[in-house]
Amino acid sequence: MDNNISCQMKVETGDAGYVLEDVPHLTDYISDLPTYPNPLRSNPAYSVVKQYFVDADDTVPQKVVVHKDGPRGIHFRRAGPRQRVYFAPDEVHAAIVTCGGLCPGLNTVIREIVCALYHMYGVTRVLGIDGGYRGFYSKNTITLTPKVVNDIHKRGGTIIGTSRGGHDKPKIVDSIQDRGINQVYIIGGDGTQKGAAVIYQEVRRRGLKAVVAGIPKTIDNDIPVIDKSFGFDTAVEEAQRAINAAHVEAESAENGIGLVKLMGRYSGFIAMYATLASRDVDLCLIPESPFYLEGEGGLLEYVEKRLKDNGHMVIVVAEGAGQELLAAENLKTSTAQDASGNKLLQDVGLWISDKIKGHFAKIPSMPITLKYIDPTYMIRAVPSNASDNVYCTLLAQSCVHGVMAGYTGFTSGLVNGRQTYIPFNRITEKQNNVVITDRMWARLLSSTNQPSFLRPKEVIAVQKLERETQLLDGDSSKTNDI
Numbered sequence: 001m002d003n004n005i006s007c008q009m010k011v012e013t014g015d016a017g018y019v020l021e022d023v024p025h026l027t028d029y030i031s032d033l034p035t036y037p038n039p040l041r042s043n044p045a046y047s048v049v050k051q052y053f054v055d056a057d058d059t060v061p062q063k064v065v066v067h068k069d070g071p072r073g074i075h076f077r078r079a080g081p082r083q084r085v086y087f088a089p090d091e092v093h094a095a096i097v098t099c100g101g102l103c104p105g106l107n108t109v110i111r112e113i114v115c116a117l118y119h120m121y122g123v124t125r126v127l128g129i130d131g132g133y134r135g136f137y138s139k140n141t142i143t144l145t146p147k148v149v150n151d152i153h154k155r156g157g158t159i160i161g162t163s164r165g166g167h168d169k170p171k172i173v174d175s176i177q178d179r180g181i182n183q184v185y186i187i188g189g190d191g192t193q194k195g196a197a198v199i200y201q202e203v204r205r206r207g208l209k210a211v212v213a214g215i216p217k218t219i220d221n222d223i224p225v226i227d228k229s230f231g232f233d234t235a236v237e238e239a240q241r242a243i244n245a246a247h248v249e250a251e252s253a254e255n256g257i258g259l260v261k262l263m264g265r266y267s268g269f270i271a272m273y274a275t276l277a278s279r280d281v282d283l284c285l286i287p288e289s290p291f292y293l294e295g296e297g298g299l300l301e302y303v304e305k306r307l308k309d310n311g312h313m314v315i316v317v318a319e320g321a322g323q324e325l326l327a328a329e330n331l332k333t334s335t336a337q338d339a340s341g342n343k344l345l346q347d348v349g350l351w352i353s354d355k356i357k358g359h360f361a362k363i364p365s366m367p368i369t370l371k372y373i374d375p376t377y378m379i380r381a382v383p384s385n386a387s388d389n390v391y392c393t394l395l396a397q398s399c400v401h402g403v404m405a406g407y408t409g410f411t412s413g414l415v416n417g418r419q420t421y422i423p424f425n426r427i428t429e430k431q432n433n434v435v436i437t438d439r440m441w442a443r444l445l446s447s448t449n450q451p452s453f454l455r456p457k458e459v460i461a462v463q464k465l466e467r468e469t470q471l472l473d474g475d476s477s478k479t480n481d482i
């Protein structure tokens with residue numbers, strides 16, 4: 001057993017600039033592990049499928065847009081069942097935990113992990129950890145069987161509970177070790193995946209035959225590398241209801257303004273996609289795109305112009321937009337945090353409402369009616385829609401296949417439409433943000449007709465920063481640059 005861990009990335013290179021960013025495997029630190037034929041070989045549902053097992057050398061490119069003479073670039077290991085597995089069914093003791101904020105589809109992922117373990121691999125011991133990371137050491141576990149999880153995909157939330165904070169590495173790994181858990185499925189966002197990486201390192205340091213795998217959950221779509229996160233489509237769809245209501249209210253009043261605040265702490269994807277989908281939105285504000293209120297080219301001037309032209313308007317604002325303006329106005333930066341250390345934001349929706357009302361109060365010839373709609377929690381508390389349900393199923397099954405095959409320290413994720421295993425480091429090293437110099441944001445600007453609020457000098461600075469970031473990681477975020 002090699003207790004001298006290297007948490008370096010496992011990187012392999014090949015011809016024409018091919019790079020495989022591989023994931024760790026149990027055999028990297030435990031030698032002479034027995035293997036078993038994959039039970040799926042004799043499962044009638046799969047034995048008829050040609051090439052059901054994934055070739056050990058199959059990998060998926062991170063970038064699909066390449067130049068003729070450019071390098072092949074970074075690849076990830078393709079997910080799927082392997083011919084041989086590293087766990088006998090009766091040896092497996094699996095645990096599932098959900099952490100961080102809610103997201104549509106959490107219950108579907110839980111359901112499908114349980115069903116894949118039971119029905120594909122003959123596993124019969126699966127535990128739910130109650131209430132996030134702290135549940136490992138402060139609560140009783142919940143027994144999960146296909147019967148218990150049968151209908152849960154029709155409900156929002158997570159049946160095993162979630163929480164922020166409470167990540168105590170020694171206590172969590174002691175609990176894993178004491179309970180004899182040897183497969184840990186961790187469903188959560190950027191914070192959760194950082195916590196999972198720490199657990200994986202400690203499990204490995206102790207030399208335990210226990211696999212740690214993540215499934216990325218984020219309603220904000222702020223996790224890098226993956227195409228998009230589960231529940232995102234559902235959230236965008238649900239946001240349409242709020243935007244429709246705002247539009248109806250605005251249209252029915254003289255100088256009516258409908259203002260909708262959507263989630264998005266640092267990444268404005270929900271606001272951007274909800275705006276693009278709706279076509280009723282005249283102004284979309286996201287954290288990545290700075291704006292200003294007063295003066296020529298400012299937000300208030302645009303609102304005034306829009307009302308004069310159209311008689312009504314709809315504004316969508318992501319909760320993290322304009323936080324620097326609010327901080328500057330309060331003459332202090334708020335240091336308040338939630339239990340996980342995420343900054344608590346000030347209510348940008350209320351702030352913009354006040355600013356707009358204050359502005360038009362000074363123009364008696366233009367009385368306005370402003371309705372502020374805050375559907376924040378409604379868009380994430382709903383069950384996942386049909387396409388997210390399918391996506392959750394694939395993510396969960398892929399994760400189970402990887403775990404049974406002995407891979408560890410990975411997050412299961414969709415890259416260019418293919419299921420892959422991505423090393424934790426790649427998932428946690430940076431955040432996925434809307435790139436405001438990419439085509440998607442340009443499409444939004446042309447759909448709403450809003451000004452970009454960037455002065456030419458700022459455009460050049462943003463472009464330079466984004467070029468440097470892309471050169472560093474060789475990636476252009478896919479949700480931006482379709």
Ligand SMILES: Nc1ncnc2c1ncn2[C@@H]1O[C@H](COP(=O)(O)OP(=O)(O)O)[C@@H](O)[C@H]1O
Binds near residue numbers: 133
């Ligand atoms: N850097 C970190 N190291 C270890 N654990 C972390 C880290 N950041 C967050 N966590 C833990 O991950 C869990 C979820 O994090 P949070 O930021 O609330 O949600 P999300 O995972 O959805 O981003 C919390 O229990 C938190 O304590």
Ligand SMILES: O=P(O)(O)OC[C@H]1O[C@](O)(COP(=O)(O)O)[C@@H](O)[C@@H]1O
Binds near residue numbers: 099189190218264265
């Ligand atoms: O009120 P809560 O539960 O802390 O959640 C609010 C936050 O959750 C989020 O949806 C993101 O949550 P995660 O980081 O857990 O995915 C943000 O958009 C929002 O600021």
Ligand SMILES: [Mg+2]
Binds near residue numbers: 100189190191
């Ligand atoms: Mg987060």
